[in-house]
Amino acid sequence: MKIDDYNLTNDAKFLLSSMYKEYLERRQNNTDKSKARLFDDIENIQEIMTEWSHGDILDTCSELRRKKLINAIPASDTLLNISLTTDAISLLEVSFKDKIDNVLEYATKIKSLIPFI
Structure with missing residues (x-):
């Protein structure tokens, strides 16, 4: 199964x-898997998703x-100890x-389908 089938x-x-x-990127920098999967809280995810509001990140994380x-x-009104599951890692592998290039290409394609970003 792939991400588009989910x-x-x-x-x-x-x-x-x-x-x-x-x-x-974290794994390429020799971060342990368990630490590389960890995103802590909504504020840390907002550092990656700079265009998204706290509420949008919370809602989307709730879906995931x-x-x-x-x-x-x-x-x-938040989520804590946010981390990717090993099932998610497997699906994404x-x-x-x-390959980061494949991920970037996909993210760019999906971002273009979201009209408000």
Whole structure:
């Protein structure tokens, strides 16, 4: 199964591919897998998704959490301890073959389908 087969909104595909790109860059810098998957909270994700509001990131992370592609702990109007699941990593490995160029190309394509970004 690939990312496009997973019944996600374009927002979720874009966020997930952006998080995976960050994961790959961290791994290339010799970060341990468990730390490379960790994004902590919405504010840290907002550093990657600079054009998105806190609410949009929260809503999209909630979608990814329901699909079991990220782990997160719900808190008061936020999520904490956000991390990619190993299932998400596996799905993205099949989709992009661990190549950042493939991820960037896909993210650019998906971003163009989101009219408000």
